[in-house]
Amino acid sequence: MFTNRTRFFIGSLFFLSLILLADLHLYEFAAVALMMIVLLAWDYIRQGTLVVAAKYFHHKDYGKAERFLMEIFKPEWLSKNRRGYYEFLMGGVCLQKQDFNDAEKHYEIAAQYPLRSVNDHVAALVHVANISIRQGNYEKAKAYLQLAEKHEDKINAKMKDVINRLHQELKKHSNP
Numbered sequence: 001m002f003t004n005r006t007r008f009f010i011g012s013l014f015f016l017s018l019i020l021l022a023d024l025h026l027y028e029f030a031a032v033a034l035m036m037i038v039l040l041a042w043d044y045i046r047q048g049t050l051v052v053a054a055k056y057f058h059h060k061d062y063g064k065a066e067r068f069l070m071e072i073f074k075p076e077w078l079s080k081n082r083r084g085y086y087e088f089l090m091g092g093v094c095l096q097k098q099d100f101n102d103a104e105k106h107y108e109i110a111a112q113y114p115l116r117s118v119n120d121h122v123a124a125l126v127h128v129a130n131i132s133i134r135q136g137n138y139e140k141a142k143a144y145l146q147l148a149e150k151h152e153d154k155i156n157a158k159m160k161d162v163i164n165r166l167h168q169e170l171k172k173h174s175n176p
Helices: 004-023 027-047 050-058 062-070 080-096 100-110 118-134 138-149 157-174
Strands: none
Touching (some): 004 027, 062 080, 080 100, 080 118, 118 138, 118 157, 138 157
16 A cells, blocks of 8 residues: 555654654553554565555556556565456556566466456456467467356456457467
């Protein structure tokens, strides 16, 4: 929810409070300040700067979104729900930079984690299928489209249309 700079500033204030309160022998309040420092650190480890990055991603400011995603020290330490969303956003940023190999890698990882909605999960699968078609890996594209079709009754019409277009694209390449 915070940027790293904001988190550091707030943590510094709590640390100074901790020192002052301990010096004044107000140990209960010093313990609260210490607890707040620990909570800030825990929040960083489990959520990182994902909320801020998502805000910029949804406003189509991919440079800032990438900057805040890169501030996450260890993405594998994020909570299960956050890790999938991190990979989904990072795949979108890579796609905008036209770095298709990294985008494919991030979307494949995102598809392994729970995402906000079924549409997001299917979108990750469809992105991998689309990139695979563009790279000539038609078997992989078929496999990911089959995974996406398992959720056909829960996705919106736009996503169904995208899946149908990808099937048509696959048919063009399967018929010599």
